Amino acid sequence: xxxxxxxxxxxxxxxxxxxxxxxxxxxxxxxxxxxxxxxxxxxxxxxxxxxxxxxxxxxxxxxxxxxxxxxxxxxxxxxxxxxxxxxxxxxxxxxxxxxxxxxxxxxxxxxxxxxxxxxxxxxxxxxxxxxxxxxxxxxxxxxxxxxxxxxxxxxxxxxxxxxxxxxxxxxxxxxxxxxxxxxxxxxxxxxxxxxxxxxxxxxxxxxxxxxxxxxxxxxxxxxxxxxxxxxxxxxxxxxxxxxxxxxxxxxxxxxxxxxxxxxxxxxxxxxxxxxxxxxxxxxxxxxxxxxxxxxxxxxxxxxxxxxxxxxxxxxxxxxxxxxxxxxxxxxxxxxxxxxxxxxxxxxxxxxxxxxxxxxxxxxxxxxxxxxxxxxxxxxxxxxxxxxxxxxxxxxxxxxxxxxxxxxxxxxxxxxxxxxxxxxxxxxxxxxxxxxxxxxxxxxxxxxxxxxxxxxxxxxxxxxxxxxxxxxxxxxxxxxxxxxxxxxxxxxxxxxxxxxxxxxxxxxxxxxxxxxxxxxxxxxxxxxxxxxxxxxxxxxxxxxxxxxxxxxxxxxxxxxxxxxxxxxxxxxxxxxxxxxxxxxxxxxxxxxxxxxxxx
Numbered sequence: 001x002x003x004x005x006x007x008x009x010x011x012x013x014x015x016x017x018x019x020x021x022x023x024x025x026x027x028x029x030x031x032x033x034x035x036x037x038x039x040x041x042x043x044x045x046x047x048x049x050x051x052x053x054x055x056x057x058x059x060x061x062x063x064x065x066x067x068x069x070x071x072x073x074x075x076x077x078x079x080x081x082x083x084x085x086x087x088x089x090x091x092x093x094x095x096x097x098x099x100x101x102x103x104x105x106x107x108x109x110x111x112x113x114x115x116x117x118x119x120x121x122x123x124x125x126x127x128x129x130x131x132x133x134x135x136x137x138x139x140x141x142x143x144x145x146x147x148x149x150x151x152x153x154x155x156x157x158x159x160x161x162x163x164x165x166x167x168x169x170x171x172x173x174x175x176x177x178x179x180x181x182x183x184x185x186x187x188x189x190x191x192x193x194x195x196x197x198x199x200x201x202x203x204x205x206x207x208x209x210x211x212x213x214x215x216x217x218x219x220x221x222x223x224x225x226x227x228x229x230x231x232x233x234x235x236x237x238x239x240x241x242x243x244x245x246x247x248x249x250x251x252x253x254x255x256x257x258x259x260x261x262x263x264x265x266x267x268x269x270x271x272x273x274x275x276x277x278x279x280x281x282x283x284x285x286x287x288x289x290x291x292x293x294x295x296x297x298x299x300x301x302x303x304x305x306x307x308x309x310x311x312x313x314x315x316x317x318x319x320x321x322x323x324x325x326x327x328x329x330x331x332x333x334x335x336x337x338x339x340x341x342x343x344x345x346x347x348x349x350x351x352x353x354x355x356x357x358x359x360x361x362x363x364x365x366x367x368x369x370x371x372x373x374x375x376x377x378x379x380x381x382x383x384x385x386x387x388x389x390x391x392x393x394x395x396x397x398x399x400x401x402x403x404x405x406x407x408x409x410x411x412x413x414x415x416x417x418x419x420x421x422x423x424x425x426x427x428x429x430x431x432x433x434x435x436x437x438x439x440x441x442x443x444x445x446x447x448x449x450x451x452x453x454x455x456x457x458x459x460x461x462x463x464x465x466x467x468x469x470x471x472x473x474x475x476x477x478x479x480x481x482x483x484x485x486x487x488x489x490x491x492x493x494x495x496x497x498x499x500x501x502x503x504x505x506x507x508x509x510x511x512x513x514x515x516x517x518x519x520x521x522x523x524x525x526x527x528x529x530x531x532x533x534x535x536x537x538x539x540x541x542x543x544x545x546x547x548x549x550x551x552x553x554x555x556x557x558x559x560x561x562x563x564x565x566x567x568x569x570x571x572x573x574x575x576x577x578x579x580x581x582x583x584x585x586x587x588x589x590x591x592x593x594x595x596x597x598x
Contacts (some may be wrong), residue, residue, distance in 0.1 A: 040153075053168070116332060117329055143322055260304065382399055393410060422468065
């Protein structure tokens with residue numbers, strides 16, 4: 001796989017049982033690139049370590065006054081230079097390719113898993129951890145996968161050089177052959193504490209990222225309650241903990257690096273001292289001494305890759321563990337389904353609560369617990385994130401349908417819909433039946449003022465549909481974001497549309513027009529709205545009160561607000577004292593109060 005061929009047609013099925021198993025799976029799937037990097041790495045490292053032999057031959061040729069051998073030595077050094085240049089260039093190319101392709105494979109796997117899990121992902125894994133895995137962790141995983149081939153080439157080169165020195169000059173070669181393994185293994189006792197410190201650093205950095213992500217996501221709320229300083233102090237403390245952990249980790253790696261410099265220096269001193277004694281005794285030539293000395297000096301270059309592979313593994317192991325944890329998550333239902341891929345029609349029914357939404361009607365659901373309402377809305381769409389009884393559409397269990405068929409039949413818009421960055425035209429370019437145009441959907445959602453605001457805020461785009469929306473629509477107000485999300489849902493024109501608090505951030509006057517627009521546009525289609533707003537409830541054909549996990553009352557808003565105290569308490573926010581005094585508000589009073597507070 002080359003960089004220009006990305007993305008992968010199929011990134012494969014990862015072994016997500018553990019972090020090391022995931023790294024091993026990645027390495028096996030990069031085998032072609034690893035072998036290329038190994039071959040070019042061998043050429044590069046062997047050429048580097050063969051250079052001292054040419055230098056030694058050249059020195060001895062000068063001592064012996066042999067022009068022929070000097071020319072041969074010069075040719076050998078030129079050949080080594082070509083090998084060094086070619087090997088280094090191609091090793092860098094293949095190494096970078098391995099890094100980028102490995103990281104791209106992990107990113108594709110994470111994106112596929114995120115799309116597969118949907119809303120279940122953030123309920124099982126913190127949003128900040130998902131961000132950390134898909135950014136910094138991906139790079140560290142790619143670093144280790146890329147470093148393996150260079151380490152293998154360096155290790156093989158070290159073995160070849162040691163064997164060659166033993167054959168070339170046994171008296172000094174034995175010292176090198178014994179000393180080099182000691183150098184390579186000397187840092188092993190320090191690796192466990194270094195790895196533990198690196199793990200602590202990554203854990204604290206992950207927590208800081210989660211805190212930052214949550215703070216940014218809730219910045220508007222924090223400003224509203226004056227909580228910026230509180231969260232700023234929390235993040236400041238978290239960042240200081242990350243800094244302290246990083247310093248402790250860096251100290252250990254600095255010690256390892258110092259040992260990697262000190263011990264080769266001691267080995268070189270030993271080789272030179274013993275070599276000088278042998279040369280004075282006439283047991284070796286000057287050229288042989290220069291060759292061995294130069295080889296030992298250049299061996300420090302491939303030996304540095306021993307430190308790098310240890311460092312890359314210690315940093316990538318916790319990253320791979322987090323990635324494997326995300327990739328191992330599964331939905332509680334089979335997304336392939338057990339039934340034929342059809343789009344059923346008919347009444348929508350939830351056996352767990354007894355909620356029935358008749359086909360072609362506008363049904364409003366009142367639930368005093370927002371969390372319970374969110375879970376019920378998700379269950380109505382089929383394939384929920386938690387196990388439970390499947391909802392039925394036309395008598396067909398939605399959980400038994402393929403996920404695509406269930407999503408085509410029932411579209412659920414949760415209470416916090418996300419607006420992706422891009423132009424408004426791209427935002428509204430979603431799979432749809434084609435029966436509802438973008439203009440009709442925007443009009444029904446009362447987005448005229450949103451279009452005007454977008455047009456005024458952009459000097460480049462003449463058409464508001466071409467204006468770019470920032471990430472999550474942060475440049476828009478909460479009500480504007482809700483209405484654009486509602487328009488996007490209306491365009492799809494599903495058989496059943498489930499809306500969870502679609503107008504909670506919209507003022508009462510606009511909310512009333514939105515209710516009229518949605519009712520008119522969805523005429524003849526099944527629409528279920530979870531809300532406690534009297535304005536929306538008054539437009540519904542049928543209102544259902546869900547209390548303590550089951551349907552408690554069914555009727556229309558004007559009847560239920562007078563006849564059912566539980567319904568009235570949720571809709572009018574009536575307190576227990578008011579209920580005891582019989583001070584229930586009329587629908588008109590409730591609407592008037594909302595208008596005054598809007």
